[in-house]
Amino acid sequence: MAKSRVTMQPTRAREVSTQAVQMLNPDAWREGKNSYQQGYTGKWRKARLAYLAKYPLCVRCQAEGRVTAANELDHIQPHRGDMKLFWDSSNWQPLCKPCHSRKTALEDGGIGAARRG
Numbered sequence: 001m002a003k004s005r006v007t008m009q010p011t012r013a014r015e016v017s018t019q020a021v022q023m024l025n026p027d028a029w030r031e032g033k034n035s036y037q038q039g040y041t042g043k044w045r046k047a048r049l050a051y052l053a054k055y056p057l058c059v060r061c062q063a064e065g066r067v068t069a070a071n072e073l074d075h076i077q078p079h080r081g082d083m084k085l086f087w088d089s090s091n092w093q094p095l096c097k098p099c100h101s102r103k104t105a106l107e108d109g110g111i112g113a114a115r116r117g
């Protein structure tokens with residue numbers, strides 16, 4: 001009887017995304033750019049206002065049973081200068097300022113903390 005062969009399913013190599021690069025230097029895209037160059041244009045401000053008018057409550061607070069007005073449009077997946085992510089409204093969520101600050105601090109601290117030396 002033939003031994004059953006163990007076939008290794010090749011795990012698909014994930015696309016080397018810009019994210020991988022950003023893990024090394026998450027703030028690289030930001031260097032030497034003002035907020036306008038980072039994508040925060042008048043167009044963005046308008047889109048943000050329209051979005052917050054439509055979704056006026058902080059989703060994080062809502063998840064905890066609190067009703068808090070959102071005044072920040074957060075990128076669920078940090079865009080780090082990626083304009084496709086930046087303008088992808090499915091990547092947006094309304095947050096209040098404290099929730100947004102907490103999330104941002106986690107992202108910056110979380111990824112940045114792994115980078116030592």
Ligand SMILES: [Zn+2]
Nearest residue numbers: 058061096099
């Ligand atoms: Zn909140």
